[in-house]
Amino acid sequence: MTGVNLQAVTKKFGDIQVIHGVDLKVEDGEFCVFVGPSGCGKSTLLRMIAGLEKTSGGKIAIGDRDVTDADPADRGVAMVFQTYALYPHMTVAENMGFGLKMTGHPKAEIDTKVAEASRILKLDDYLTRKPKALSGGQRQRVAIGRAIVRGPEVFLFDEPLSNLDAELRVEMRVEIARLHREIGATMIYVTHDQVEAMTLADKIVVLRKGVIEQVGAPLDLYHNPDNRFVAGFIGSPAMNFVAGVVEKAGLVLSEGLVGSVATDAALPGAGAKVVVGLRPQHLRVTEGATHRVEMTEALGGVTYIHLTAGNGEKLVIEAHDDTRLKLGDQVGLSFEADKAMFFEDSERGLRLR
Incomplete structure (x- = not known):
């Protein structure tokens, strides 16, 4: 197996630039996930690695090979798409082995590789079935098996679970994680789902918008985001953001939180506007009448309480008790001030540390 290295990669469609000088190194055997909102360029970047989109500039290397201008078949990658793209007239075994058959591999070799992929993906009982007799999760496993059979250096996944229902998505996440542990391949995975x-x-x-905002381990991004966008995108429900004004060194007043927040972050001068960020689990409902309940989502072990502050700002609280709040209730709010993060009041929203 091998890694992937992108150097100053750009992509233009006519006069419109959608990827802006991306530098990224994916290590050998690493599971790397591209995440971001629709239109951020994550699928385009994946397709450039696969060779399905030409780069407008920069270099793509897989292992020690420059594959920037190489054909997709010569890159040593296999791609699993959102749609299963299975041949309806072929059995599961025939679908998985078709790529090797087309490239002239001996039948005995194809059978051996299909059997191994079937074992890994627990498809032994379905090898003689056709796609119409499979569930969505089983069809996606067949599509992954077709990729495994090719023996690629790098696996590329383009939102492979988005067509599945919630229960199957969870099941397939477990399957893909187990697959990565078992075969140890380099995998690059695109999703809009931060979970x-x-x-x-x-x-x-x-x-x-075609730019890397931050790269890191999942919990590193969660606990130490570089800017407001990353802080709001990583974590579910999203971080709460409320306006604040610097009172003096180390102290920010926020009308949305109804109080001052002390911090050792490097703040701008007194009177400057900043943004205060608090995750839902760091807020608590208290007695009072400064915030209006808009909705509660009671999920059993956790309840999400949606509030509108007195100044109109929206807040979400994560509660783990059996709360009975209802629409229109007026409540107070407390917060864990030491868990607050502070950001510039600007489009980039850089973290103030």
Whole structure:
């Protein structure tokens, strides 16, 4: 197996540039997840690695080979798409082995590789079935098996679970994580779902508008985001952001939180605007009448309480008690001030540390 190295990679469609000088190194055997909102460039970047999109500039290397201009078949990669793309008239075994058959591999070799992929993916009982007789999760396992049979250096996944229902998504996340542990291959995985990113990745690459905002291990990004975008994207429910004004060194006043927040972060001068970030689990409902309950999501072990502050700002609280709040209730709010993060009041929203 081998890693992937991108150097100053760009992509333009006509006059529109969608990837802006991306530098990234994916280590040998690493599970790397590209995450970001729709239109951020994550699938385009994956397709450039696969050779399905030409680069407009920069270099792509797989292992020690420069594959920037190489054909997809010569890159040593296998791609698993959102759609299963299985041949309906072929059995599971025939679908998995078809690529090797087309490249002239001996039948005995194909059978051996199909059997091994079937063992890994627990498809032995389905090898003689056709796709119409399979569930969505089983079809996706067949598509992954087709990739395994090719013996690629790098696996590329483009939102492979987005067509599955919630229960199957969880099941397939477990399967893909187990697959990575078993075969130890380098894997690059694209998703818009940050829960998938957090649960699968060794390394997360957060993209926005064709630019890498931050790269790191899942919990590193969660606990130490570089900017407001990453702080808001990583974590579910998203971090709360409220306006604040610097009162003096180390002290920020926020009307949304109804109080001052002390910090040792490097703040701008008194009177400057900043943004205060607090995750839902660091807020608590108290007695009072400064915030209005808009909705509660009671999920059993956890309840999410949606509030509107007196100044109109929106907040979400994560509660683990059996709360009985209802629409229109007026409540107070407390918060863990030492867990607050501070960001510039700007489009980039850089973290103040």
